Amino acid sequence: MRFSAEGIVFKGLPLGEADMIMTIFTRQKGFVRAFAKSPRKTKSRFGSALEPFSYIRLSLWGKENAELPRLIQADIVHPFQKLREELKCFLRVSEIFEMTFMLIPEHVRQERLFDILLDTLRMQEQDCMNPKAILCYKIKMLAAAGFMPRLNGCARCAGTGRRFYFREGSILCDNCSGNGNPISGFELSPGAIKLFETLRLWDWSKLNRVVPSDGLARELGMLLDLHIRYRLEKGLKTRDFIENIKTKAAMP
Ligand SMILES: [Zn+2]
Incomplete structure (x- = not known):
């Protein structure tokens, strides 16, 4: 089946002489990977739509939830060229x-x-x-x-503190962290x-x-x-x- 979406091109991995495996962040399905036939062969519109950061409209072809659908169409909505240059x-x-x-x-x-x-x-x-x-x-x-x-208070007692502990993913107060460990904490x-x-x-x-x-x-x-x-x-x-x-x- 054919599926259309909006997407932002994240990256492309060359496959063989001219093909690519594309990773695209789509509005409709989140991250998808897709096979693109020959975008590197000529300076085609299809190829230039697959530059990283491009905002595109795309069509995929494949079974629902296919691991690697085929990217059959890609049109640029906005190229974000400056971000690449x-x-x-x-x-x-x-x-x-x-x-x-x-x-x-x-x-x-x-x-x-x-x-x-x-x-x-x-x-x-x-x-x-x-x-x-x-x-x-x-x-x-x-x-x-x-x-x-x-960052809004200690993860264990909700008390106040300013030292962040990466293992906890949170601020801990001095009591809960054992009076603070200056090596692991980030003030x-x-x-x-x-x-x-x-x-x-x-x-x-x-x-x-x-x-x-x-x-x-x-x-x-x-x-x-x-x-x-x-x-x-x-x-x-x-x-x-x-x-x-x-x-x-x-x-x-
Ligand atoms: Zn605490």
Whole structure:
């Protein structure tokens, strides 16, 4: 049967000389993988619609719940070309794509997250150095994945605390953590906790009203990245790549 959807192209894996296995995040079915015949053969419209980050309308052909349906049509709705052409944009967006792919299971409909990702890509296209959209996206994505960190009080007694424990995925007060273990805990400023709670509780449509300082955005961004890293039990390839570039750039 034929199935039509809207999707955002996540990645393509070359297969043989000209074919591809595509991973696409669709509004209707969440993540799907599909076989694409010969998109690399010529500079076709089909091929250019399958560039990473492209927002497309697509048609799949195969049995319902087929492991690898065939991608028979792909038309660009918006190419997000700028996000591929500028290295900084490319790295930022690649990082959130990789996190999303690793935390959100395949074939699970995530319509709200799809719209939020699309909005995030639009905002990144306008200003890819604005950290707020990425920060907000990570929080909403963690909510969809069921890995939201808890920052509004101690996970065990609901008492107050500012030290976050990755194993618990939560803040623990000094009593419950045994007076704090400075090695495993991550101390947060009250401002970063407040910023997180605002971004977590507010609807996506209102987030343009939040204007965090660079320092708080950086602090919260670091906590979220470490939390995601812990949840994945390994570093993200893109993040390692960015760290590598930073290290090299800092060298004389
Ligand atoms: Zn406690």
